[in-house]
Amino acid sequence: MSGDARGGPPAAPPPPRASPELSEQLSEQEVKDRLTRLSRRGFAGAGVAGIMALLGGRWLQRWAFQEDDLAWPLRRALQANEAISRGLFSPEHLAPIFPLAAVGTMRVNGMAGLEGDDFQPGEWRLELQGLAEGPTSLDLAALQAMRRTEMITEFKCIEGWSTVAQWAGVSLADVARAHPPTTRSGRPFDPDRPEDAPPYVSLTTPDRGYFVGLDTASALHPQTLLAWELNGAPLTSAHGAPLRLVVPVKYGIKCIKRIGMLAWSAERPADFWAARGYDWYAGL
Ligand SMILES: Nc1nc2c(c(=O)[nH]1)N[C@H]1C(S)=C(S)[C@@H](COP(=O)(O)O)O[C@H]1N2
Ligand SMILES: [Mo]
Numbered sequence: 527m528s529g530d531a532r533g534g535p536p537a538a539p540p541p542p543r544a545s546p547e548l549s550e551q552l553s554e555q556e557v558k559d560r561l562t563r564l565s566r567r568g569f570a571g572a573g574v575a576g577i578m579a580l581l582g583g584r585w586l587q588r589w590a591f592q593e594d595d596l597a598w599p600l601r602r603a604l605q606a607n608e609a610i611s612r613g614l615f616s617p618e619h620l621a622p623i624f625p626l627a628a629v630g631t632m633r634v635n636g637m638a639g640l641e642g643d644d645f646q647p648g649e650w651r652l653e654l655q656g657l658a659e660g661p662t663s664l665d666l667a668a669l670q671a672m673r674r675t676e677m678i679t680e681f682k683c684i685e686g687w688s689t690v691a692q693w694a695g696v697s698l699a700d701v702a703r704a705h706p707p708t709t710r711s712g713r714p715f716d717p718d719r720p721e722d723a724p725p726y727v728s729l730t731t732p733d734r735g736y737f738v739g740l741d742t743a744s745a746l747h748p749q750t751l752l753a754w755e756l757n758g759a760p761l762t763s764a765h766g767a768p769l770r771l772v773v774p775v776k777y778g779i780k781c782i783k784r785i786g787m788l789a790w791s792a793e794r795p796a797d798f799w800a801a802r803g804y805d806w807y808a809g810l
Contacts, residue, residue: 608805621775621810639732669769670696691756697749697750698727701752739797766783
């Protein structure tokens with residue numbers, strides 16, 4: 527799928543699997559526009575690099591799983607892997623979306639940060655830090671009053687299973703529009719200029735038992751959701767009620783359940799699984 531740099535017609539973009547009735551915010555036209563922009567840029571070489579990144583990623587992951595402390599050559603290789611993933615990343619590069627019929631049953635996997643019995647759902651607030659307006663907290667009703675986004679995407683666990691799931695919530699980008707982070711330039715935050723925002727986002731459970739770091743470009747990706755619904759029903763506690771992250775451009779390890787705090791950060795945040803030897807970036 528290499529575009530011809532010398533003026534021939536660009537290679538056809540991959541067929542959009544979007545259907546408007548399944549994705550309120552990303553209409554078919556928007557998806558097509560994005561794919562058109564993508565193909566216009568010409569992606570010569572990206573196919574090969576993508577396959578290399580995938581093969582390299584899978585192979586390294588299988589190896590990395592056996593070791594808690596990574597030998598430095600593997601650490602270096604993971605850093606190279608991240609560089610390749612970042613190189614391929616684009617906010618216009620949407621994860622595939624699926625028809626309702628493809629939706630499966632999500633298993634429950636990983637309960638760090640959800641085990642304590644002192645959690646009071648009625649008291650829950652999302653704490654926001656690193657904002658231009660200063661620390662802020664939002665209840666679920668405030669989040670649900672924002673523009674709702676729905677999507678049916680594939681959820682991929684780094685352990686090797688995947689499930690197509692239907693999510694509803696608010697995009698992190700919309701939350702950032704409503705409650706903008708401080709910017710480096712001091713100008714108003716613009717989600718289309720992520721380079722002016724703090725470079726990272728840190729998310730933790732209310733008890734800080736699970737924590738995730740995201741690069742800002744991935745945090746502001748249009749399919750990165752703060753979700754309160756899974757497969758048409760309110761999230762259950764085991765799936766992360768009242769609010770969880772869904773990042774279709776990342777593995778499930780980044781999709782933190784029961785978010786308590788979201789902080790924009792100048793430093794690369796600590797990450798539960800990166801601290802245990804997994805790839806910090808964890809991009810697909
Ligand atoms: N709070 C919290 N969030 C978490 C985890 C966890 O252990 N604790 N595990 C992660 C992993 S590895 C996966 S695959 C998904 C699983 O989400 P599910 O239980 O809804 O299938 O949650 C992610 N988010
Ligand atoms: Mo996972």
